[in-house]
Amino acid sequence: MLLMLLSTVILIPSFMGWGQIIHYVLTPYIKGVAGYALSGILVLSIIFTILSFFTPLNFYVEIPSIFIGLLFFFKDHLYKKFRAFSQKDCIIIVTASIIIIFCSSFYPFVLDHYGYYAPTIKWLNEYGMVKGISNLDITLGQMSVWHIFQAGFSNFSDPFLRINSILLIVYILYIIEEKSWIQLCIIPVLLLFSQSPSPDLPVIVFSLIILNEIMKGNSSAVSLFVFSSFVFIIKPTMIWLPILGFLYSTFIIKSKFNSVLPGLAIILFFFIKNIYTFGYPIFPVALPNLGVHWQPNPEILKISSRFAIQKTYDMQYSYEEIRNFSAIDYIRNWFLLEGIKSKINILFIVSLLLFIVFAIIKKNKIITLICVSLIIKSILVLLFSAQYRFFIDVFFVIFLVFLAGCFNRKTSLALFFVLNMIIISFLMMPDILKTYLPNFRPGSFMGKYEIKQLYKPSAYHYNNFNSYKIGNLKFNVSKNYPYNFDTQLPAISESYIYSNIKAGIFPQLADEENIHHGFIWKKLTPIQKTEAEKVMYSIKKTYQQNR
Numbered sequence: 001m002l003l004m005l006l007s008t009v010i011l012i013p014s015f016m017g018w019g020q021i022i023h024y025v026l027t028p029y030i031k032g033v034a035g036y037a038l039s040g041i042l043v044l045s046i047i048f049t050i051l052s053f054f055t056p057l058n059f060y061v062e063i064p065s066i067f068i069g070l071l072f073f074f075k076d077h078l079y080k081k082f083r084a085f086s087q088k089d090c091i092i093i094v095t096a097s098i099i100i101i102f103c104s105s106f107y108p109f110v111l112d113h114y115g116y117y118a119p120t121i122k123w124l125n126e127y128g129m130v131k132g133i134s135n136l137d138i139t140l141g142q143m144s145v146w147h148i149f150q151a152g153f154s155n156f157s158d159p160f161l162r163i164n165s166i167l168l169i170v171y172i173l174y175i176i177e178e179k180s181w182i183q184l185c186i187i188p189v190l191l192l193f194s195q196s197p198s199p200d201l202p203v204i205v206f207s208l209i210i211l212n213e214i215m216k217g218n219s220s221a222v223s224l225f226v227f228s229s230f231v232f233i234i235k236p237t238m239i240w241l242p243i244l245g246f247l248y249s250t251f252i253i254k255s256k257f258n259s260v261l262p263g264l265a266i267i268l269f270f271f272i273k274n275i276y277t278f279g280y281p282i283f284p285v286a287l288p289n290l291g292v293h294w295q296p297n298p299e300i301l302k303i304s305s306r307f308a309i310q311k312t313y314d315m316q317y318s319y320e321e322i323r324n325f326s327a328i329d330y331i332r333n334w335f336l337l338e339g340i341k342s343k344i345n346i347l348f349i350v351s352l353l354l355f356i357v358f359a360i361i362k363k364n365k366i367i368t369l370i371c372v373s374l375i376i377k378s379i380l381v382l383l384f385s386a387q388y389r390f391f392i393d394v395f396f397v398i399f400l401v402f403l404a405g406c407f408n409r410k411t412s413l414a415l416f417f418v419l420n421m422i423i424i425s426f427l428m429m430p431d432i433l434k435t436y437l438p439n440f441r442p443g444s445f446m447g448k449y450e451i452k453q454l455y456k457p458s459a460y461h462y463n464n465f466n467s468y469k470i471g472n473l474k475f476n477v478s479k480n481y482p483y484n485f486d487t488q489l490p491a492i493s494e495s496y497i498y499s500n501i502k503a504g505i506f507p508q509l510a511d512e513e514n515i516h517h518g519f520i521w522k523k524l525t526p527i528q529k530t531e532a533e534k535v536m537y538s539i540k541k542t543y544q545q546n547r
Contacts, residue, residue, distance in 0.1 A: 003456045004101045007158045008166050012067030015040030015170070016078045021068075026262075029213060029223035032172035033081045038209070040069065041167070042230050045145050046266070048152040049273060052129040057151040066157060088542045089176050092413070096172045096187070099420050104165035104194035104458040106427050107447030111483075113161075113196035114460075115139065115493065117147060118485035121161065121197070124151035126489055131518030132294025134278045135507040136475075137496050138304050141278035141296070145270070146234045154305040164201045165194045171205045176180055180212050181412035186396055188419035191427075203235045204393050208400055210241060214248050215404060217368060221255035222262055224248065229263035233270035237280055237390045240377035242267070247369045284308065294510070297521045299503040308385045314341045334386060344388045348395070353376055355398050370401060429515075440461070462486045466538065470531045472512045472523065477535075479542055490515065494539055501532045 019036030022043040028035050044065060051061055116139050123130060134141025137181060150163045169192060175183045193201035210227055228245035231238045249255045271281040279295030280286050286301045306319045313322060314337050335346055359371035374394055376521055381390045426432055430446035465476045465487045476491045478484050484491035500506050506524055511517035522534060
């Protein structure tokens with residue numbers, strides 16, 4: 001906790017300093033401490049993404065970034081902004097910050113942390129953005145901008161990858177500055193995303209802030225659309241937000257078309273980034289075919305697509321079973337999944353229908369635009385991969401719109417602390433979740449509280465791997481573990497090794513002398529097939545020896 005507190009004290013002022021820099025060219029849509037910090041996060045994310053094309057995001061990037069931010073923080077006397085908080089506000093901020101830091105000091109328990117977040121950040125730290133990296137591990141082709149942002153501060157100031165906790169503290173500052181007390185009730189749920197750099201947390205936080213500003217009638221069209229586009233490039237399933245930003249600018253503010261050009265430029269840059277790492281503009285959609293030579297193998301894309309379809313049904317049906325579903329089966333089986341997922345799916349549809357009725361009754365232009373945006377997003381999610389994690393943000397939006405103005409400061413604070421106690425109880429005694437919510441899979445991966453968390457957050461280490469070579473690629477595979485979060489690079493997950501070999505291909509270095517030139521796939525030669533068989537045998541033998 002002490003080290004995380006130090007990270008917070010360093011990074012928030014640095015973000016504010018960068019926010020001051022961007023405010024010279026972009027009109028702030030939020031004023032105060034939070035406004036500067038959020039603007040700084042945006043500009044640093046864009047800068048780090050550009051730099052990652054050319055250099056690793058290591059100490060040589062991080063130290064100057066912190067120094068420049070702190071320089072402007074003190075040069076422009078931004079610390080005076082904190083004087084706007086009353087004594088009562090400061091008590092809430094300090095208390096909430098302690099709760100956030102405490103909750104985020106637990107072990108990461110979301111499996112994506114080990115299979116996607118941490119490996120992505122490790123690649124960015126050591127090599128920067130690598131062309132065609134999806135050929136090595138298709139999951140890495142996403143390279144979320146949020147992980148790029150985290151990578152830029154993961155060498156010195158936040159080596160434990162707890163940037164989400166710092167954003168939550170900034171969110172607290174925004175809530176108090178704007179007196180939007182109802183949003184305090186959302187913080188406890190977000191604490192479950194604070195132990196790892198999950199992109200779900202930032203997109204929810206930014207979307208609720210933007211939504212609140214739109215509902216207030218904020219007229220900063222350029223800034224609103226820029227931040228909406230920023231949320232989209234963190235996680236494309238948030239497409240409803242730039243749609244809302246565009247509709248709001250066009251029909252409510254009635255701004256000129258050039259007000260959306262900076263945001264469109266950010267989205268275009270996002271497409272370029274995806275083409276560089278994945279070969280297509282939007283991960284994991286293999287359209288349109290641009291014909292770049294580092295595209296993933298079509299068979300690997302098919303396997304990924306089938307897996308996504310199975311994930312829609314929580315892996316409770318085989319791909320062949322799903323293919324044989326009738327139109328009614330597709331819907332019925334989605335609602336009747338075993339466990340908590342079916343309840344979430346039903347609640348999602350019911351909430352969306354209630355919101356549509358609410359929008360019709362209210363006849364409010366802004367609420368109607370929000371509803372239209374959510375419907376478009378929901379249709380797209382249901383068509384491509386109706387996993388609950390892709391529409392969880394809809395619940396927060398509907399909650400905020402439905403109950404805006406219903407919660408005063410006193411009620412919100414009371415509910416905030418009660419919910420926090422429940423979440424802390426779950427984190428400290430994860431057996432409660434395992435017992436009463438056995439279908440909540442992350443609950444089974446929660447680590448128990450350790451006294452060392454008072455000094456630094458808990459983190460797993462598993463630097464145990466075997467090294468192999470197929471063709472010109474030397475790579476590492478974690479021993480007896482499916483993920484490579486702590487494995488020396490280049491590393492490949494065993495599942496992708498099997499998929500590649502089954503498809504008769506394997507990733508190779510585009511340039512044997514320089515890994516920065518990226519990866520391509522090639523068909524296995526007879527000699528390489530023999531090498532591949534030895535690799536598969538070795539991996540299987542390792543598991544057998546540890547039974």
